[in-house]
Amino acid sequence: MTANNDNTLDQEHAQQPKMVTVEIDGKPHQVPAGITLMKALWYTGQEVTRGAGCLGGFCGACGTYYRTKDDPKVKTCLACSHAVEDGMSFSFAPSFPARKATYDLNVLENPKQDLFELYPETPLCRNCNACTEACPQNIDVREGVWKAVFGDFKTVSETFMDCVMCGMCAPVCIADIAPSLVAVYASRAYGVREMEKPPGLADRIKAIEDGQYQEDWNRVLNMTDAELQQASANIQ
């Protein structure tokens, strides 16, 4: 590879792998600075089965509790998307047996009212804000729960669009609410029951069913490879 030195980007930790000390489940380990918590687990010889999924910050499999040096505050993060720091302590969050209600969104009488039957604990929120503080995605979970209680399902769907379903907000809730499950319910109910169906889509489906594209298909499917190549190169 020919690369001109002027284009080299400094990364001190990469040039001379600097090691930091982290505590994993209470045991100290030396790991290279700057790697993710997930890679630190592999680096220290741990097999990871539960606790890893997408490895890209989307699936919420790797919810982790951590604390930085001398700070009493225990925070949460996604282990696949958070870098180690010297003096940090961390442990994977165990899975949590939150109850998911089951429902058929099409037959519910009144989804906003039915929330209180499906998840009767929701209005018992005591505003402690622990869920918001526990969320590695910085979602205003508490606010979202209240929006659900007040029936503003649209805002719930927007608030929880970043929710990776890691479940970190559930164990901390003193009212036994699992906010992400409430949010999925509210968000789906909004989509199914409140949003208008897009008019153009129905027209397109009907056009296909009515065979409106049949002529085009006959033409295209009878083309030789060379003709097809020409046709697909020509479309604008």
Next chain:
Amino acid sequence: MDIHALHEVVHTSRDARRTHILPKLSPAERDTLIKKYHPDHREAAYRPVVFGPNKGDLTVRELASVLEGDSPIPTDLPLEPDHTVDVLVVGGGGAGCAAALHAHAEGAKVLLATKLRLADSNSVMAQGGMQIAVAPNDSPVQHFLDTLKGGHMKNDHDLLKTMVEEGPSIAKWLLELGVLFDRDADGNLHVKKGGGSTKERLLTCSDYTGLEIMRVLKDEVLNQKIQLLEFAAAVELLSDEQGACTGAVLQDLDNKRFVVVAAKTVILATGGIGRLHIQGFPTSNHYGATGDGLALAYRMGSPLVQIDTFQYHPSGGVYPEQLVGQLVTEGIRSEGGHLVNAKGDRFVNELDTRDVVSSSIIRECEEGRGVRTATGRVGVWLDTPLLEAEQGEGTLDKHFPAMVRQYERYGVDIRKDPVLIYPTLHYQNGGVKIDSNSETPVKNLFVAGETSGGLHGRNRLMGNSLLDLMVFGKRSGMTAGARVKTASQGKLTLNHLQRFRAEAKKHGVTGQVTSPMVLPAYTRMHTA
């Protein structure tokens, strides 16, 4: 040099670049570029498969050894079923969930087994969107032609026509389940233009399209009380005396026990191969993308198609080191983000197909116009601040919240500074040969989603995979679910495995590799 100093060239060249339009390459130019720079054309990375249905076909070495690898189970494993079901779905990504829901809707008894948790998959990571021809100026035929062009005319016409025609009804199905696709002011589905497409056709849920779809599908699988086995990896299929598929052996990853499942039909939806790290590339794929379904189907005698071509997504992270290989959404380029080399120049039309864009990036880097990091990685700039300049402040926050967050975690503000990218191993273009109901030549064995092959030709077009998952997940589920009403459960044998082992032995391939891989071996066993 400090990273901010390196950014300078992107900032200073921005205004000049804004008016500069790069033409797309002619077919001949594209061909030359790809042959010279695309990893699919690195001969040394390839070898012929030694035996089995694809004997003699070239594929990458990493995949060849997985296909020829030996099963972890002994031939005399007692085959007393632990579960007896109508339809076994293997894999809990988009294709698996769609298959399970449709088979269940047919009235079949379904078991969904997946290696990690339900929805831990590639599907959950899809950011760019899903191609469906819904816009008034668009049509399924246009979608067909665009895809053919992207796939270098090598796509299976039947599969492709099926996919594009069923697209709109898939959008309807997802809306009815509560998926919140972005909308226009008039209530119609908002569509964006994706690389390689002539029309606006990408349906999105901001940059969380896959996550939104998977949240909903997972919730629905649980609502329907479909039987679920998590942390259960399929490690072998079962066959009857005629060679038809009759079930599978799973391995419970918590206690390592084998679990025998008798099923009238099996749907493999195990996704891609990124974690095989072909040619040493980093990957955007999830932890379980180890090509298991390919190995399982191959041992049953199912041929694979187009296993010599893979997709290297143009924009994988290069810096910071924690983001190496991770996908940087294509949406940035769709909305006009420029690719810029170390000299401050654009070098490719950013909306060209992935193979063309990736090849150009590799060319820039190999010819010394890349930016090298101190870890020895090299890349080019993706000018994210340009979007803020063009469309106004807040554009990135509004359209790309996931990406803003992805970089913020490491102290990089993409509103202010560009990011460094290089191609990352992203997608397996080929896979198990299927018909338009997603069935393989092995009776009662279905394959849906990324594990299947033929539809995408030699290069998948952006956004076509999510549609593929839903359409063929649905068709496999419906066909398998309907068939079990008349079919009876066949005998459970490992005859195919005995035949496979005999062939392996005959060809002198014995026991080096256990396959499927199930999870990549990242755990460092010894300290250096």
